[in-house]
Amino acid sequence: MRPAPLVLSVSDLLPAERGPRLDEALARFTITPILAPGPEFEEVYAFLDAEFGPKNELEAKATLSGWLGRHGAVDGLFVAYHLLACRDADGALAGARDCFVIRRGDGPWVVLLSHVLIGPAWRRSGLGALLRAAPVALLRAAGAQDDEERVLAAEQELIDPADEASIVRQLAYGRAGFSALNPQVFPYAQPDFRPHDVAAADPKPVPMMLTLRRLGLESATEAPAALAWAVLDAFDVIHGEHCLPGDLAARRALAEVWCRDPVPMMRFDPSQPEAAAPLLRAATLPLLPRRLGGTEGAPVGTIDDACAALRARWSA
Numbered sequence: 001m002r003p004a005p006l007v008l009s010v011s012d013l014l015p016a017e018r019g020p021r022l023d024e025a026l027a028r029f030t031i032t033p034i035l036a037p038g039p040e041f042e043e044v045y046a047f048l049d050a051e052f053g054p055k056n057e058l059e060a061k062a063t064l065s066g067w068l069g070r071h072g073a074v075d076g077l078f079v080a081y082h083l084l085a086c087r088d089a090d091g092a093l094a095g096a097r098d099c100f101v102i103r104r105g106d107g108p109w110v111v112l113l114s115h116v117l118i119g120p121a122w123r124r125s126g127l128g129a130l131l132r133a134a135p136v137a138l139l140r141a142a143g144a145q146d147d148e149e150r151v152l153a154a155e156q157e158l159i160d161p162a163d164e165a166s167i168v169r170q171l172a173y174g175r176a177g178f179s180a181l182n183p184q185v186f187p188y189a190q191p192d193f194r195p196h197d198v199a200a201a202d203p204k205p206v207p208m209m210l211t212l213r214r215l216g217l218e219s220a221t222e223a224p225a226a227l228a229w230a231v232l233d234a235f236d237v238i239h240g241e242h243c244l245p246g247d248l249a250a251r252r253a254l255a256e257v258w259c260r261d262p263v264p265m266m267r268f269d270p271s272q273p274e275a276a277a278p279l280l281r282a283a284t285l286p287l288l289p290r291r292l293g294g295t296e297g298a299p300v301g302t303i304d305d306a307c308a309a310l311r312a313r314w315s316a
């Protein structure tokens with residue numbers, strides 16, 4: 001029997017996300033969990049793989065299928081995996097999202113937002129907002145209470161003026177209440193997802209930033225360092241299951257050196273890029289070691305050129 005569709009609540013989104021388009025999307029799309037391998041899993045994996053596979057940002061199929069249906073606590077660590085398929089009224093696959101709800105003991109609830117993809121034909125249809133509301137519904141289903149610290153956490157690529165998607169992500173997520181941890185204070189790299197023999201010979205972690213929505217605290221401009229570490233711990237739990245320990249150790253070691261408390265959080269406005277310059281590839285890649293995908297001092301264009309290109313393209 002097909003699992004029941006997810007029930008979403010408009011109140012899980014900030015007012016900026018609400019409106020007639022969201023109401024139409026709620027009536028139009030159906031979001032259903034995938035709980036076991038099978039044809040729907042194959043379809044959704046292929047959909048995600050076409051977007052994220054070439055960037056080495058998708059786990060192996062066997063890894064994802066092994067997580068399906070996972071839900072429960074072991075030694076005080078709660079982990080639930082969710083893979084969601086979103087279908088249009090005619091049944092077409094319009095989008096997909098996967099995420100983990102994680103909590104260690106009575107610490108903060110962390111939803112690790114692994115992937116979200118909306119087919120080009122369905123972009124700006126309201127579906128993006130539905131897929132941003134879904135993790136909040138999943139948190140609630142896991143037992144999270146409104147008065148507990150709850151954070152949605154996504155890994156996102158640093159901003160490259162030539163890569164429009166890297167800017168669209170910031171616009172969409174910023175309006176939805178997400179801000180990035182300053183990667184020059186809390187650096188982050190996604191570990192190498194390739195087979196271990198390939199990754200061990202020449203590790204290629206992907207330098208990124210951690211982008212968070214602190215539920216109920218969306219206007220905060222900083223996060224306690226303890227929260228940043230709780231988020232990193234959550235990513236370590238999942239990445240530790242299929243990535244090389246050296247990748248995890250390398251990013252943690254650098255964060256230990258750079259981290260200060262609290263960690264500044266930034267929202268990116270491409271018409272005023274200087275205000276959040278650390279989110280630019282040009283600003284942060286040269287500071288990162290090659291072991292984390294950085295360039296160790298070698299310039300990646302200039303920050304001024306990046307800001308000028310952004311202002312020229314995105315200023316109204």
Ligand SMILES: CC(C)(COP(=O)(O)OP(=O)(O)OC[C@H]1O[C@@H](n2cnc3c(N)ncnc32)[C@H](O)[C@@H]1OP(=O)(O)O)[C@@H](O)C(=O)NCCC(=O)NCCS
Nearest residue numbers: 116117118122123124125126128129154165168169171172
């Ligand atoms: C990121 C993604 C999920 C966003 O979904 P979307 O349907 O494209 O965009 P949304 O409806 O969520 O956009 C919300 C807001 O972001 C801004 N925005 C989105 N796309 C924009 C664009 N091309 N230009 C300018 N602003 C844009 C707008 O403010 C928009 O609100 P509006 O439509 O009311 O003006 C989608 O673009 C996608 O699948 N991208 C490829 C995969 C990806 O990057 N995944 C995220 C990995 S973390």
